[in-house]
Amino acid sequence: MISLVCVLATGLVVQGPPPKRPQKPWQWSLGQIREITHTVQPGKNLTPKSWPGKARVAVALSFDLDNETPKLRDNRTSPAVIAQGQYGSRAGLPRVLELLRRHRIPATFFMPAVIAKLYPASVKAVVKAGHEVGIHGWIHERNSKLTEAEERLLMGRALDMLQKVTGKRPVGIRTPSWDFSPHTLKLIQEFGLLYDSSLMADDRPYELLSHGKRTGIVELPVEWILDDYPYFGFSRYAAIRPHIGPEAVLDIWKKEFDGAYKERTLFVLTMHPHIIGHRSRIVILDKLVRYIKRHKRVWFATHEAVARVAKRGISRKVTPSRRPLGR
Numbered sequence: 001m002i003s004l005v006c007v008l009a010t011g012l013v014v015q016g017p018p019p020k021r022p023q024k025p026w027q028w029s030l031g032q033i034r035e036i037t038h039t040v041q042p043g044k045n046l047t048p049k050s051w052p053g054k055a056r057v058a059v060a061l062s063f064d065l066d067n068e069t070p071k072l073r074d075n076r077t078s079p080a081v082i083a084q085g086q087y088g089s090r091a092g093l094p095r096v097l098e099l100l101r102r103h104r105i106p107a108t109f110f111m112p113a114v115i116a117k118l119y120p121a122s123v124k125a126v127v128k129a130g131h132e133v134g135i136h137g138w139i140h141e142r143n144s145k146l147t148e149a150e151e152r153l154l155m156g157r158a159l160d161m162l163q164k165v166t167g168k169r170p171v172g173i174r175t176p177s178w179d180f181s182p183h184t185l186k187l188i189q190e191f192g193l194l195y196d197s198s199l200m201a202d203d204r205p206y207e208l209l210s211h212g213k214r215t216g217i218v219e220l221p222v223e224w225i226l227d228d229y230p231y232f233g234f235s236r237y238a239a240i241r242p243h244i245g246p247e248a249v250l251d252i253w254k255k256e257f258d259g260a261y262k263e264r265t266l267f268v269l270t271m272h273p274h275i276i277g278h279r280s281r282i283v284i285l286d287k288l289v290r291y292i293k294r295h296k297r298v299w300f301a302t303h304e305a306v307a308r309v310a311k312r313g314i315s316r317k318v319t320p321s322r323r324p325l326g327r
């Protein structure tokens, strides 16, 4: 925190509580702006010289099994909107799992703890197929709307619940809606997690810094363009409706992969069984995997496996660092 140093007319220096930020951002001091931008920062690029098997790119496919939780989170309880979420476990997930089995590739499934309790058969199927399960909140809550105590309670509860249901304590987190509070990173450290996959400061894996200090936490970055929801999400009462066809989305994802392959780094894709699992969309995932497989030296891996390799780039000693962002 920034401490208030008040120089009185007498020359006395008085330490006090940090000043409250003015409501209007143009009134903020540079110190107050820095306090915000340095809360969580990207640190060292953690792309290794090569991935396991001398691979030049790591491909980490992830599926957020949200089902109806974003609606429940928003207190939307109509059976109609609930049904749309139920499609995820009932129709979408079996297609996703079949595709992964056919291509013999691992993936990571992030799921709210409530979903693990509502759909134990889904969790069982994911675990039995050898995929990773990561945490994704309790009920897809928005972290920035919670107090620190509430966020800690829900993160801990979610970890315990998933450990109970899957038999393994998750090591990674994707925050619901990729929302991050000023406390999220501290809690990730407190719970001893290996990695986060919710932030967008790079395409490459990197270490997270907290107020300029190294944390040892690996970030596997995400992006809205590498997510199925912004392209296919639909709101009944919104003026804007989906207007991008599946093949156009496939073209974007192929280009994103081409860049990752050229730069010899990482390709992370976020999907949702209730979105990508539809008949006209699962086709493009199949085409994408076939396209990627036509390249040599590609490593398909879970987020955990990628993070463990990336973490080797972090020296053991986590010491305070004041390295400015992007240097």
Ligand SMILES: [Zn+2]
Pocket: 064, 066, 136, 140, 176, 177
């Ligand atoms: Zn989600």
